[in-house]
Amino acid sequence: MNFTDDNMKNNKITLNIDGVEINAEEGSTILETALLNDIYIPNLCYYPGLKPWGSCRLCLVENDEGRLITACETKVHDGMKITTDNPRINRVRKLSAELLIANHEVDCLTCKKNDNCKLQEIAAYLGINRDDLGSLRRKIMDIPVDDSNPFFNRDLKKCVLCGICVRTCSEVLAVNAVDFGFRGYDTKITTFGDKPLLESSCVSCGECMIACPVGALVPKETKKPAREVKTVCPYCGVGCNIYLGVRGDKIVSARGDTDNSVNKGNLCVKGRFGYSFINHPDRLKKPLIKRNDEFIEVEWEEALDYVAQKLSGYKGDEFASISSARCPNEDNYAVQKFTRAVMGTNNVDNCARSCHAPSVAGLAKIFGSGAMSNSIDEIKDASCLFVIGTNPTASYPVLGLRIIEAVKNGAKLIVADPRNINLCKHADIVMNQTPGTDVALIMGMMKVIVDEELHDQAYIDDRSEGFEEFKESLQSYDIETVESITGVDGELIKEAARTYASIKPASILYSLGITEHTHGTENVFALGDLALLTGNMGKPFGGVNPIRGQNNVQGACDMGCLPDTFPGYQKLDDPNTIERFETAWNVDLNRSKGITFPEMVMAAKNGDIKAMYIVGENPVTSEPDTENIKDAMNSLDFLVVQDIFMSETAQMADVVLPGCSYAEKDGTFANSERRIQRVRKAINPVGESKPDWLITSLIAKKMGAKGFDFKDASDVYDEVAKVSPTFAGINYGRIEDEGIQWPCHNEEHDGTPILHTEEFKTETGRAKFIPLTYRPSAELPDETYPLILTTGRSIYHYQTSTMTGAVEGLKKLYGEDYIDISREDASKLGVVADETVKVISRRGEIKPKVRITDRCRKGVVFMTFHFGESATNVITNSACDPISKTPEFKVCAVRVEKILD
Numbered sequence: 001m002n003f004t005d006d007n008m009k010n011n012k013i014t015l016n017i018d019g020v021e022i023n024a025e026e027g028s029t030i031l032e033t034a035l036l037n038d039i040y041i042p043n044l045c046y047y048p049g050l051k052p053w054g055s056c057r058l059c060l061v062e063n064d065e066g067r068l069i070t071a072c073e074t075k076v077h078d079g080m081k082i083t084t085d086n087p088r089i090n091r092v093r094k095l096s097a098e099l100l101i102a103n104h105e106v107d108c109l110t111c112k113k114n115d116n117c118k119l120q121e122i123a124a125y126l127g128i129n130r131d132d133l134g135s136l137r138r139k140i141m142d143i144p145v146d147d148s149n150p151f152f153n154r155d156l157k158k159c160v161l162c163g164i165c166v167r168t169c170s171e172v173l174a175v176n177a178v179d180f181g182f183r184g185y186d187t188k189i190t191t192f193g194d195k196p197l198l199e200s201s202c203v204s205c206g207e208c209m210i211a212c213p214v215g216a217l218v219p220k221e222t223k224k225p226a227r228e229v230k231t232v233c234p235y236c237g238v239g240c241n242i243y244l245g246v247r248g249d250k251i252v253s254a255r256g257d258t259d260n261s262v263n264k265g266n267l268c269v270k271g272r273f274g275y276s277f278i279n280h281p282d283r284l285k286k287p288l289i290k291r292n293d294e295f296i297e298v299e300w301e302e303a304l305d306y307v308a309q310k311l312s313g314y315k316g317d318e319f320a321s322i323s324s325a326r327c328p329n330e331d332n333y334a335v336q337k338f339t340r341a342v343m344g345t346n347n348v349d350n351c352a353r354s355c356h357a358p359s360v361a362g363l364a365k366i367f368g369s370g371a372m373s374n375s376i377d378e379i380k381d382a383s384c385l386f387v388i389g390t391n392p393t394a395s396y397p398v399l400g401l402r403i404i405e406a407v408k409n410g411a412k413l414i415v416a417d418p419r420n421i422n423l424c425k426h427a428d429i430v431m432n433q434t435p436g437t438d439v440a441l442i443m444g445m446m447k448v449i450v451d452e453e454l455h456d457q458a459y460i461d462d463r464s465e466g467f468e469e470f471k472e473s474l475q476s477y478d479i480e481t482v483e484s485i486t487g488v489d490g491e492l493i494k495e496a497a498r499t500y501a502s503i504k505p506a507s508i509l510y511s512l513g514i515t516e517h518t519h520g521t522e523n524v525f526a527l528g529d530l531a532l533l534t535g536n537m538g539k540p541f542g543g544v545n546p547i548r549g550q551n552n553v554q555g556a557c558d559m560g561c562l563p564d565t566f567p568g569y570q571k572l573d574d575p576n577t578i579e580r581f582e583t584a585w586n587v588d589l590n591r592s593k594g595i596t597f598p599e600m601v602m603a604a605k606n607g608d609i610k611a612m613y614i615v616g617e618n619p620v621t622s623e624p625d626t627e628n629i630k631d632a633m634n635s636l637d638f639l640v641v642q643d644i645f646m647s648e649t650a651q652m653a654d655v656v657l658p659g660c661s662y663a664e665k666d667g668t669f670a671n672s673e674r675r676i677q678r679v680r681k682a683i684n685p686v687g688e689s690k691p692d693w694l695i696t697s698l699i700a701k702k703m704g705a706k707g708f709d710f711k712d713a714s715d716v717y718d719e720v721a722k723v724s725p726t727f728a729g730i731n732y733g734r735i736e737d738e739g740i741q742w743p744c745h746n747e748e749h750d751g752t753p754i755l756h757t758e759e760f761k762t763e764t765g766r767a768k769f770i771p772l773t774y775r776p777s778a779e780l781p782d783e784t785y786p787l788i789l790t791t792g793r794s795i796y797h798y799q800t801s802t803m804t805g806a807v808e809g810l811k812k813l814y815g816e817d818y819i820d821i822s823r824e825d826a827s828k829l830g831v832v833a834d835e836t837v838k839v840i841s842r843r844g845e846i847k848p849k850v851r852i853t854d855r856c857r858k859g860v861v862f863m864t865f866h867f868g869e870s871a872t873n874v875i876t877n878s879a880c881d882p883i884s885k886t887p888e889f890k891v892c893a894v895r896v897e898k899i900l901d
Ligand SMILES: Nc1nc2c(c(=O)[nH]1)N[C@H]1C(S)=C(S)[C@@H](COP(=O)(O)OP(=O)(O)OC[C@H]3O[C@@H](n4cnc5c(=O)[nH]c(N)nc54)[C@H](O)[C@@H]3O)O[C@H]1N2
Pocket: 236, 237, 355, 388, 389, 390, 391, 392, 394, 395, 396, 416, 417, 418, 419, 421, 434, 435, 436, 437, 438, 510, 511, 512, 513, 514, 548, 549, 550, 790, 791, 792, 793, 794, 795, 796, 797, 798, 799, 800, 890
């Protein structure tokens, strides 16, 4: 742990402010202490969490020697005496404030910050009025408003040069999009080259806009909400807590909740600004039945009768369902219960299959549990972070902020990614391996660790098994071999190994760069082995942490939307489990394992599966080899899709049922750190849409099933807690303010921030080393297809962009899927930026525009897969990991061709 100012704030001291004795923590400042105790001291350039700046001089106070000192910069000490208010102090403050206000365009009534402008607050406190300013007024710089950013405006005529935006962007974001420019009277906040914000490196997070004390940075959309509802962001697995602002039946704002350990008020561009899809006119509002290739709107009764009658004809293994990692736990519980108890099959899966199924399988085998072992809030205090195969500043932006905070706190950062992702700028060691070579890279690191005796033998003896056999398997990974497989310099690998093994505890953070391979589970095994070898499991700031992708993919798996586990990871192959569920649900259950999504695709094509129910997933755009998926969907007799928009998959359905979005229903999401958090209904369902759990239950009841008479979402959750010991101690009452991390076995238990502290959840209680052999990716570059294509994400769009694509501002920030090409490859191909090219693989071809980048090394190209129009997955490879059945989205061979006209 680092000894930052925060950690030193343990010793209590006493000081005297304006004659009142106050307890304070050593290390804090006078201003922090005063504000914490509800004593107002004027301040403008101070912002919680940023380093003190000391420029506005409004926070001057008098110490016991009669000196004026800045309260924001001076630390408290025991016995200190402070005066915050007397004529002398206020005279000086008033002078500073008048100078600031004189430089400030005063049109308070029309200013969007009018109700919470700090300058107004200060003027009121110091008794400054407009007349006092007349004599001081000088010509305000005539700078036009920068309205280039789709979400907020910058009006420098109102700027008081407090520097908060500059410090937020550098200290918190490490983006450095804005800075002070020019000098003297001309000083202003500017971007590199004084360009509009849109053309700068700004990532539109809006953190500076929230922090700006005056009206210089204000949102474009400023309808004041009539009420606010606390809920959870519907996008990524970080699970940021937000307040949705409601006016009438519309969502008009979103802001970060500062009172929780997950995001502490921070949000990324999607969480803060990406809410307008909720009331978008394209939302599905009524059930639709396809007749003669055309969708006809029908009433619920007709749609439910039709679905129930059709599905009754396909009971058993002719049926399969896909549940939604975007929907709350309650919706997922209903889908798997319906599949098992009503349809009589275990054919249920969710998008974790394309994502972290290798983590679930791999970590469960080594450690007995497949989830993130530690908590998001630990990241900032880590000593060493090994970030491999994830791009947190784009995919998990708020978690990315914690990594940047850790680096600022002195942590060592090792990044291993084929591309030069943003985090590389902050890393001590960067390894750009060839995609698909991680097993060799990690085995290479482990051989160095063992050869140099940096492993933790005592921990290995105490808590693991299989070490000797594993050690043998390291023999073939001498540094020269590893260097030639991975393309990473051997010395760098050694340095990374030594750093990770010697700075303790060290935490591993990873995501799809590890899992989406035909050897994804082996990659996960390798990371598990590495953490075990160095004794990093079961400790604060350590562990192996698969960052789960979707807002509730952890929950979809927790709820048993997997073909081999019931809710709470209770194994289907355990006869006791089946019997317990048969009793709980009062039905006879199918005892044979279900099949995974890629297997369903094959089974649909060969006629074994005839009907499917797809809730909140868009496989036609998200799964590899689009033609193959479309073939499968077309082969079905009957397809029901339940979505909030007419997705590419919904278009192929026989019946489309309108679910309602997270903003219109109650429920819970489990974030990446296993924290079960409350999702709250903010507005009534749009149109005639309904909560997904309710739709599924209505179908079940139409089919004559019992056990679907849930009163509300809370009632569904109570059943979850009853049937799964892992969640037994959780109910809505307990997670009203803050979520609980499972396992949580009873109502007295506070949940589990760190897994495996005492023992592992394996049969022996010990973790198992797994010996490994490197296997190359399924498709390697050759003469015809000489480039490796790897795919991933843009910060501005989410998955198949059914939601973010309906947010105009996000489309303006990133509107199509580009292909990123290195300078060398671009010049070899003779292509230039923005040129449309053909990208061809063995599966098909697409035509994206080129982006020339330093991020990709020669031979590697990168694409996002967000837009149905560009359909990146037309060319990706559907080859799967044999253990987890996760497709190899991260490696396929392609050729880029110039289009000659
Ligand atoms: N903005 C945004 N955020 C999202 C999402 C989104 O669509 N948009 N989706 C969410 C979901 S569901 C998920 S699962 C997560 C995914 O989050 P991430 O896994 O962080 O996202 P990706 O961009 O798919 O890939 C991560 C990195 O893997 C690297 N990589 C490629 N091949 C290899 C390899 O062979 N080895 C290694 N070590 N690295 C490799 C890529 O260069 C890329 O930088 O993001 C979540 N967050």
